[in-house]
Amino acid sequence: MQAVAILSVLLLLLFGAWLAAILDRAGNALVAGDRVRTAAVRPLHDLAAHLSRQTTTTEAPDRLNWRLAPVAYLALAALGLSVVPLAPGVVAADFDAGIVLWGACEALTVVVVFLHGWSANSEFPLIGGYRYVAIGLPVMLISMFVLIAAALPAESLSVAAIVESQREIWNVVRQPIGLPLFLLLGLSLTLRGPFDYADSDDLIGGTRAEASGAQLAAWQFARLAMLASVSVMASAVFLGGYLGPVLPGALWLILKSGVVLAVLIAAGHLLARMPPSRMMTFIWTVLLPLSFLDLVLVGAELLIWG
Amino acid sequence: MAVAALRRLALRGPVPVHAAIGTDALAAVDDLSLDPRISVQQSPRHAAILLVAGPLRDEDRSDLCRLHDQLPHPRATVFWRTDPAIQIADPPVVSVEDDAAATIASVYRSLIEEGRPSEPDLQPDTPPNPWRGKGDHGQGGEGMMGGTPYGRPMAMTGDDLRDGLQLDPYTAEFGPFLPVFPPGLKLRITLQGDVIQFAKVLRPPLPQEEQSGPSAALRRIARQLRLLGLTGQAARALRLASVGDGKAAGVRRLRRLVKWSGSGQAIPPGLGRVGGADVRDRLAAWWEVASGETAEARAPDRTLVDLLPGLEWSEAMLVLNSFDIATLTGMCPIEKREDKAHSEEEKDAPEPHDHDGHQDQMRGAA
Numbered sequence: 001m002q003a004v005a006i007l008s009v010l011l012l013l014l015f016g017a018w019l020a021a022i023l024d025r026a027g028n029a030l031v032a033g034d035r036v037r038t039a040a041v042r043p044l045h046d047l048a049a050h051l052s053r054q055t056t057t058t059e060a061p062d063r064l065n066w067r068l069a070p071v072a073y074l075a076l077a078a079l080g081l082s083v084v085p086l087a088p089g090v091v092a093a094d095f096d097a098g099i100v101l102w103g104a105c106e107a108l109t110v111v112v113v114f115l116h117g118w119s120a121n122s123e124f125p126l127i128g129g130y131r132y133v134a135i136g137l138p139v140m141l142i143s144m145f146v147l148i149a150a151a152l153p154a155e156s157l158s159v160a161a162i163v164e165s166q167r168e169i170w171n172v173v174r175q176p177i178g179l180p181l182f183l184l185l186g187l188s189l190t191l192r193g194p195f196d197y198a199d200s201d202d203l204i205g206g207t208r209a210e211a212s213g214a215q216l217a218a219w220q221f222a223r224l225a226m227l228a229s230v231s232v233m234a235s236a237v238f239l240g241g242y243l244g245p246v247l248p249g250a251l252w253l254i255l256k257s258g259v260v261l262a263v264l265i266a267a268g269h270l271l272a273r274m275p276p277s278r279m280m281t282f283i284w285t286v287l288l289p290l291s292f293l294d295l296v297l298v299g300a301e302l303l304i305w306g
Numbered sequence: 307m308a309v310a311a312l313r314r315l316a317l318r319g320p321v322p323v324h325a326a327i328g329t330d331a332l333a334a335v336d337d338l339s340l341d342p343r344i345s346v347q348q349s350p351r352h353a354a355i356l357l358v359a360g361p362l363r364d365e366d367r368s369d370l371c372r373l374h375d376q377l378p379h380p381r382a383t384v385f386w387r388t389d390p391a392i393q394i395a396d397p398p399v400v401s402v403e404d405d406a407a408a409t410i411a412s413v414y415r416s417l418i419e420e421g422r423p424s425e426p427d428l429q430p431d432t433p434p435n436p437w438r439g440k441g442d443h444g445q446g447g448e449g450m451m452g453g454t455p456y457g458r459p460m461a462m463t464g465d466d467l468r469d470g471l472q473l474d475p476y477t478a479e480f481g482p483f484l485p486v487f488p489p490g491l492k493l494r495i496t497l498q499g500d501v502i503q504f505a506k507v508l509r510p511p512l513p514q515e516e517q518s519g520p521s522a523a524l525r526r527i528a529r530q531l532r533l534l535g536l537t538g539q540a541a542r543a544l545r546l547a548s549v550g551d552g553k554a555a556g557v558r559r560l561r562r563l564v565k566w567s568g569s570g571q572a573i574p575p576g577l578g579r580v581g582g583a584d585v586r587d588r589l590a591a592w593w594e595v596a597s598g599e600t601a602e603a604r605a606p607d608r609t610l611v612d613l614l615p616g617l618e619w620s621e622a623m624l625v626l627n628s629f630d631i632a633t634l635t636g637m638c639p640i641e642k643r644e645d646k647a648h649s650e651e652e653k654d655a656p657e658p659h660d661h662d663g664h665q666d667q668m669r670g671a672a
Contacts, residue, residue: 031538031563033545033556037342045319049354052316052418054378056351123478127500127619193535194568202486202533202620205349212351212378272569273535275621276500 005092008250009081013074016228016261017221018043023262024224027269050217058210062119069116070218076112077226080105084236085160087249098159099147102233106143109189109226110136113198116219117207128206131276132198136188138283139195143185145291146178149298150237159233163241172238174301177294179238181287186230186264190223193268197276199223231261313418320345321414324353324377326370327489330515331360331387332631336525337548340541341407348485350376354417355410356383362391365509366482366490371428373483380417380424384410394425466498467616473498482509486533486623488631489514491638495614502622505614510638514631521547522630523595524557529627530589533620534569546596557596578613578625580606580637585628610637 021043029036057063083098085091093101110133117129151157153174154165162171172179188195191206199206208219235241235256242249244256274282324347325335335357339346347353356377362370370392374383385391386400398413400406416422463472481492490512496504524547531540542560546553570586577585581604591601606629614622629637 028538028541031536032541033560034541041315042319045315048312048315049319049322052312053354053380056376056378123476123497127497130499194572196535200535200620201348201537202623204485205352209349210351216352269536269538270563270567271535272564272567272572273620274572275574275618275624277618277621278572278574 001090002092002094005086005090006082008086008090009078009092012081012086012232012254012257013078013225013228016231016257017224019258020224020227020261020265021046023265024268027265031269047217047221050212050220051214053213055213055215056210058121061121061210062115065115065119067215069112069119070215070222072112073109073116073219073222074225076105076109077222077229081229081232083159084232085163085241086253087242090250091160094160095158097157099151099157099162099237102159103140103144103147106140106185106189110140113191113207117198120207120210122210124203124205124209125207128198128200128203128209132191132207135195135197135276135279135283138280138288139185139188142181142283142287142291145288145295146181146185147237149175149178149291149295152295152298152302159236159241163236163243166240166243170238170240170243175238175294175298177290177297179234181291181294182234182238183260183264183267184287186227186234186260187268189230190227190264192223192227192264194271194273195279196268196273197279200273227261227264228257231257231264234260317415317418321355321410322347322353323355323357323410324348324350324373325357325359325485326362326373326483327512328358328360328362328366328388329490329512332489332514333521333525333547334387335359336528336544338406340545340548343407343411351378353377354381355414356381357386357406357410358383358388358391359386360489360512361388363490363509363512367391369482369492374425375427375429375431380420382413382417382422382425384413392428394428464498464503467501467503475503477504479508482512487511487626488634491626491634497619500619502614502617502619505611507611507638507640510635510640511631513635518595520553520557520596520598523592526627526630527589527592527596530624531564531569533623533627534567534572536564536567536569539564539567554598557593561593561597573624574621577617577621578628580604580608580613580629585624588628606633606637608637609639610634613637 022040025042026036028034080102082092083095083101085094095101113132113136114129117125117127117132120126150162150171153171154161156162156165184195187193191197191199197206199208203209208216211219232253235253239256239260240252241256242253244252247255273279320343322345327335335346338344338357350356350373354377356374358370374381374392382398383392383394384398384400384406386406387402390397390399398409400409413422417424462474464475466473475496475498477494477496479492479494481487482490484491487493488511490509491507492509494506494508495502524543528540528543528547531537531543539560542556542563546556546560573586573589575584575586583591583604594601610626613625617625626634
């Protein structure tokens, strides 16, 4: 069963990234008022174009870290996803503190993105790396509070237990502030839209400004895979994961994750990005207190009705 | 077999193009970016075709050579609305009337199918500075810090403008082809993290046609939207700018879409205040013009180099792109000496930094 789960994790990442690439293009065309020309094979065209170009290098990069950063990013997406039960009893890495492992993957994502920016030995990637660390830290704090709140009703740090605790009522209803905050984390982990402080256009692509060819393709794929991973995690923790009537559990998980994925992509295209210092103020003074409030409300609710 | 399949697939996508924009070519490149056969890339590393659009100044040519060498192989250069500015064998030149996208697509096809050889480097692939190190580690300075190992200045700590912490300042030249700068503008900037400590104008922006009217306002709005991460909305603004009349309803819809994005709140209030108007005010005035109304022009009372210090990079880019190019040029007085003698330019930087070094990898792009 575990072998099936591990294989499913890899397939979820692959097809999730593919779906994300298609939706991303369609979303951009819709917002641009363009004809939606996207096709299922379109991501393959982009991949082939990347692969047909040279992977350049800069003068004196930290070569090991530069080449490893996309791989590590992808590995974190896979590792984070591995603790999510895909169907009752089907989980790649079933251990008691799954949500802590996910938290570790979030924190290490900040490190990996910084390394990607740092190791290129060039100014725009470096600035992207700096900015990402500054924003990433408080965003991770938000996520910790939100995830602890989600774990409280389950009285367990295992993701499987968190899913099971939602049999009567989904966490999105019980703790409505949690899901939007977690989605903001998702935007940050995937360097997307209003939280894209690492790879944004004002830095000519930021940490990936110097990447080309196969290396760029790997980085872009890792970003999309992380988006798939975040979507699955969000649907497990807040939308009841595989729980649902009639259809098989795995299908429910995929459907819910697809919806979350679409919401994340839409948010990425529709919301404006603030300059980093303004965002920093917004996170520390508005979003973090909101995440405290979420935790307090869940705690009070469990004390009174628990 | 596999390689042939890969090529076929690659050719079915749009051509990744990086544009080096010269005089009177910004609007044309904006229009070209809407062509589905083309995908304009911000970084030269992500492109296969270097599009040189519009005439350049003589002093921009060495920057263009550096930019050219940053494109990954296979690569080619297409000159549009200009004669070839740099030495390239058999360069495709497209006049104003021709279909630039078609030429770019055919050059890309022959490049991928190996009918056309990839262009070699224009500059020697050698370190830009000789070994000038001194001391135990060749660092040339005291202890582990400072000095110019291999001719690359090491950062020394300096005061931070915001909080009095001592952080490493870092000086580099940006421009004249940086996509987030107005075309032609070249600045020397000292940064601490992403905060600008010091800026100096080395070359002013190049003049661009079409400086008034709804279309020009929409193009400027598009640049701001891109900086705010709203690329789809920016493309919509450019499409509206490229059509002649009857765009009032489209502008209204776009304005609503942009309002929902929270862009009004995203730009800090009071940012880049010049002549009593900040970035928000200038953006609002452009929306008025785009909707067919008139907005009063205010004369700038500050220079660009006064405006930038203390701003984060992304704030600075919002400020830089909140002026039309004629106004910005008026805010960029430069001393004559700097145009002639590059080697003397470093004298009045706050730190003794000579950044012809390795951190200038992006400078051509920059």
